[in-house]
Amino acid sequence: MKEVLGLDELDIKLLELLQMNSRVTISELSKQLVLSRPSVSERLQRLQERGIIEEFTARVSLPAVGLDILLFIQVSELKRTPHEFEEIMKNENAVIECHRVTGTTNYVLKAAVSNMSSMSLLIDRLIPYGSLTTSIVLSSPIPYRVIQPEKGNAAAENVKS
Missing domain, CATH: 1.10.10.10 (Winged helix-like DNA-binding domain superfamily/Winged helix DNA-binding domain)
Incomplete structure (x- = not known):
């Protein structure tokens, strides 16, 4: 096997x-x-x-709990240390994922809000920490995928006798 x-x-x-x-x-x-x-x-x-x-x-439906707007926010030109920024994001309830990334962007945030007013308030709270690029999700053709180990990776595979 x-x-x-x-x-x-x-x-x-x-x-x-x-x-x-x-x-x-x-x-x-x-x-x-x-x-x-x-x-x-x-x-x-x-x-x-x-x-x-x-x-x-459990996976919770965002619209079912009133969070109808899903956002991805790129944060660049960070004005705080990464540690400080991450601690602040832990207390930001609208942020459901926070990823430190490579390239010109420092962080990519996934956030969910109930309406445009809430989105505006979230952006206003984030502006002091860096330059923001916000994208609103229009649809999610692959909202979730079952995670499996990568197959065909010769370095990761072993044949067991």
């Missing part, structure tokens, strides 16, 4: 099933993977211990 980064095909399938429905039962996983419940539980525990599964969570 082929392994990718220490994950065999059953581990990869288990990760896929959990990402599609993190509330799936061990019994259902056992049926779908054709493994005993103890084997599924052991694999699940091992994936958590290795840090491959970071946490279990």
